[in-house]
Amino acid sequence: MEAVVGLLVMLLGVSHGVETYCDGRQNRTQCYGALGGTVVLQLMDSASEIFKYQWNKNKTTAILHGRKDKIVSNEMKDRSIFTPSNGTFRINNLIRTDGAEYTLKIFDSNGRESGQRTLQLSIQAPVSSVRLDTGCLSQGEMRVSCSSEGGDSPQYSWTLDGHTLTDAQLLSGNKETNNITLKQDVSGRLVCSVRNHVSNVSKEEKISTCGxxxxxxxxxxxxxxxxxxxxxxxxxxxxxxxxxxxxxxxTDNSLLVCGLRAAVVLSLLVGIAIYFAWKKKKYNKVETSSRPRIKDHPENSFSMVEL
Incomplete structure (x- = not known):
């Protein structure tokens, strides 16, 4: 089924557009290609100086035969190109079964094997999109979930305002998982990045506290x-x-309290002063009204009556 899908993709000219490169000149190199995309494998520096070479899949299936600059056979010629001058083998419209161990054998002019090295090619589906979901918990914590579409073996990472999340900002969860819980006072530009060996997609969202x-x-x-x-x-x-x-x-509260207290004390002092002034005035009035009056005519006085 995957071979049929790959053939349809090739015929329609449809590709995810993801291209990867891998230097396979070192023995036992691990390489990755994107499903539906392209991988460029560096098999050698140049084929012009190599008398004879053979590239096999899983040790038994011959893929490429050549002598110096001449390509004898290429079993994947419908969707691959080998360039002898720079030693690169380009595979388009990758399918799952392209993932395998490949062995390059080099022979001298006498037909003896003079070198051999292998590379492991793994095919991964690229991450296509990322989604963020947030929600407040009962005590004001924020639960954040990061989900992705497509993508084999996705790996997650988080940043806040351009910096990696710290343990002090996390209530629970690991900053390398897709579900985290933030503490009550955390806010800013939160970014979740999802990546694998053939893609890297991120999603940003502005978050605020839960109040x-x-x-x-x-x-x-x-x-x-x-x-x-x-x-x-x-x-x-x-x-x-x-x-x-x-x-x-x-400080402002203390000044206000002191001012109110001073106003109350001043009001009491003024009240007391008014009371005593009123009391004194009333006393003087009573004293004046009770004092005996002396007549202007001496004949009506007590002394005259006595005489």
Whole structure:
């Protein structure tokens, strides 16, 4: 079935467009190609100086035969090209069965084998797209899930504002997995990258906190409260709340209290002064009204009557 799919892809000229390169001049090299894409394998420096060479698949199936600059046979000629001048073998429209161990054998002019080396070619489907899903948990933590379409053996990595996520920002989960939980105060540009050996795709999303604040105070009855609460419905520590991100300025409050106290004391002093002034005025009035009046005419005085 994969061979038929590969043939259809080749005939229609359709390709994922992913091209990889691998230098196979070292023995036992690991190479990767993208499913439906192209791989360029460097088999040798140049074939012009090699008397005879043979490239086999899984040790038994002959793929390429050649003598110096002349290609004797190429069993994959429908979708591959060998360039003797630079020693590269290009395979297009890769299919799963292209993944195998390949062996290059070199012979001298006497027909004796003078060298041999192998390479392992693995075929992987490239990652096509990445999706991010976020959700708030009961205590204000944020659950983030990163999912990808396609892609064999995907590997995940996370960054926040261009920097790798730290353990201090994670409540749970590993920054190399596709599911993480962020702490309550984490916000910024979150990026999930998904990669394998033939592709690398990322997704960015701007995240903000879930609206929780951290309160830490002691109530009048001595109860200590230290926890994360939803800011919009919080009724705890209203006057005493202190949070890591919001510090109450006690200087202004102290000045206000002192001013109010001074105003109260001044009002009391003024009231007392007014009271005593009123009291004194009233006393003087009573004293004046009770004092006996002296008549202007001496004949009506007590002394005249006595005489």
């Amino acid at each position: 929780f604040i951290f309160i830490n105070c002691t109530l009048p009855d001595g109860t200590n409260i230290s926890q994360w609460v939803f800011s919009a419905t919080n009724t705890l520590c209203i006057d005493l709340t202190t949070t890591p991100t919001m510090i109450t300025d006690t």
